[in-house]
Amino acid sequence: MSxxxxxxxxxxxxxxxxxxxxxxxxVLLGIMAGPDSPLTWLLLGVLLVIPYIHxxxxxxxxxxxxxxxxxxxxxxxxxxxxxxxxxxxxxxxIDYSTGDEYEQEALNELVDYTKTHFTYxxxxxxxxxxxxxxxxxxxxAEMINKVEEVLAEYSKDPESAMSNxxxxxxxxxxxxxxxxxxxxxxxxxxxxxK
Ligand code: FEO
Numbered sequence: 001m002s003x004x005x006x007x008x009x010x011x012x013x014x015x016x017x018x019x020x021x022x023x024x025x026x027v028l029l030g031i032m033a034g035p036d037s038p039l040t041w042l043l044l045g046v047l048l049v050i051p052y053i054h055x056x057x058x059x060x061x062x063x064x065x066x067x068x069x070x071x072x073x074x075x076x077x078x079x080x081x082x083x084x085x086x087x088x089x090x091x092x093x094i095d096y097s098t099g100d101e102y103e104q105e106a107l108n109e110l111v112d113y114t115k116t117h118f119t120y121x122x123x124x125x126x127x128x129x130x131x132x133x134x135x136x137x138x139x140x141a142e143m144i145n146k147v148e149e150v151l152a153e154y155s156k157d158p159e160s161a162m163s164n165x166x167x168x169x170x171x172x173x174x175x176x177x178x179x180x181x182x183x184x185x186x187x188x189x190x191x192x193x194k
Contacts, residue, residue, distance in 0.1 A: 023047065061095070062088045063170055069177050071185045073193055076124075079117045080177055086110040087173065090166050103162055110169070111147060118144075121181075128191050130184055139180055143172055 023046075030043040063084045070077050090106040092098075118140040125133045147165055154161040 023050070061091055063174065069174070071177070071181050072189055073185065075194060076121060076181070079113075079120065080173075080181075083110070083114060083117060083173060086113055087166065087169055090162075090169075094162055094166060100158060107151075107162065107165065111144075115144065124188060124193055125184060128188060128193065130187055132183060136180055136184070139176065143176070146172075 026043045026046070030037075030040040033039045065081050065084055069080060071080075086106070086109055090103070090110055093103045093106040122133070122137050122140065124130075125136060130136070146168060150165045150168060151161055153164075
């Protein structure tokens with residue numbers, strides 16, 4: 001269930017509960033029909049296919065590290081991997097309606113670590129007189145401002161504010177790593193940064 005399909009999380013959770021209930025009823029019917037009935041095997045087939053369909057439907061909501069995201073500097077790759085993991089944790093908190101407190105905690109952890117990463121990266125760029133330092137730093141600041149803007153809507157519509165924040169962060173992070181961050185790779189590697 002992508003966010004587009006499942007905009008209302010309470011409705012979405014109700015749908016999931018309904019599917020689970022239907023499956024329990026289907027299993028009971030299958031048991032009652034016995035092993036000789038084609039209905040039993042049909043229901044068994046449906047049960048086996050559901051985890052596969054669920055995986056396919058949720059896969060595009062979670063970020064997965066790929067070597068193509070590597071900037072060639074291990075310390076930064078490790079931080080980027082951690083950021084992806086924190087975004088996935090936030091997505092999980094949202095998807096499973098874990099509650100405002102847990103969602104806020106996941107988001108705060110993500111924003112705090114993002115700031116830590118930006119400080120580390122900017123330090124390396126500045127220490128090495130990277131020519132694109134200022135524009136790069138400006139992109140980081142813009143991202144933090146945008147997240148704060150989105151979250152300012154939280155009191156009006158928490159559900160939509162949180163979903164918008166995670167969607168923005170996913171898209172921004174992948175584009176930034178693959179674009180702006182990669183531009184400094186060879187410059188820093190030539191200066192011995194690891
Ligand atoms: Fe890895 Fe420029 O953030």
